[in-house]
Amino acid sequence: MTTTLLAGGSLLDADGRRDGWLLLDGDRIAAVGTDAPPTADVVLDVSGRTLTPGFIDLHGHGGGGAAFDNGADEIRAALAVHRQHGTTRSVISLVANPLETIVASLRAVAELAAADPTIVGSHLEGPFLAVARRGAHAQEYLVEPDPELIATLLDAAAGSLVQVTIAPELPGALAAIEQLVDAGVIVAVGHTEAGEHVTRAAFDAGARLLTHVFNAMPGIHHRDPGPIPSAFDDDRVALELVADGVHVHPSVVQMVFRAAPGRVALVTDAMAAAGGADGFYRLGSLNVTVQNGVAMLNGTSTIAGSTLTQDAALRTAVEVAGVDEDAAVRALTATPACVLGRDDEWGMLAAGFAADVVVLGSGWQVERVWAAGVEVGPSVASAGAA
Ligand SMILES: [Zn+2]
CATH class of the missing domain: 2.30.40.10 (Urease, subunit C, domain 1)
Incomplete structure (x- = not known):
């Protein structure tokens, strides 16, 4: 060597x-x-x-004009863009799609992950999401969690499914969390309308992550706290944060780091336009327009992923939000490694x-x-x- x-x-x-x-x-x-x-x-x-250390992205959808939902070639092309920006280990996030599309994607990621150690595995961001908080996931493909469906998905992934986002208020969600955790999958609470109690129940059932804190969930209200304070409160739980200056205001970025020291994971949630140009894109089955680097679902004010890379998240956290450099780097490295259970080999x-x-x-x-x-x-x- x-x-x-x-x-x-x-x-x-x-x-x-x-x-x-x-x-x-x-x-x-x-x-x-x-x-x-x-x-x-x-x-x-x-x-x-x-x-x-190399950056670890727990949540991304593509880059350089290529989308993770579109098969092995586009996954490789998108990852090559993120590698230029410091991301060395990537979880491949998949949006809600018809079951056969999701199964094909899970199989493609399983093959890639077996051959390439920098591909950690897949993240099913859909389809177990709250309709009212679906963001850029097509409503017609959202379903309630079901043990047989989950078994089918686990089978297709052949051990490479590392993460699933679930809205814990859906019928059957708590049992689904236990089923997934038993199979070694990290469950994230997200795209949810859940209040404080349901969120705590999800964490007690084994969920250990909050998908992009503040985005696609109720904000904090002083009489109705919603899911976020439950995550701040629970030392078992890490919080994904999209620090692009758009998804979450820099003051709130700073607040999240203070509220959950050592438990913030800076993710990109990047769609195909990351590292690419403004213009028209697809995210799963939906049309997205990117203007000045901000991705929106066509005809709406719904943010459709980011155009972020992890080096830009580091710059936003440190230079705009005023986060300490070691805390920001930890959120790109040691903390996501810990979420993945790989903190003995990655992130330091x-x-x-x-x-x-x-x-x-x-x-x-x-x-x-x-x-x-x-x-x-x-x-x-x-x-x-x-
Ligand atoms: Zn996402």
């Missing part, structure tokens, strides 16, 4: 910032230190740069962890990215494109 030494930079992860070096060996971090660096086959000077710059590294220059601009020990961008992409 070729060893690569990244020396002279500043290391930043959930443990904070320190000057140091990093030695990559194959797909692992072999050693990290602050003293004199060891020798290596390749030595890279990263002085003046910040090194973070430490010996034995995966060789997932982002090199950031001034203004938190991504300069180089390694995913599972392979350099994937952005300098690699431009060299390849030339």
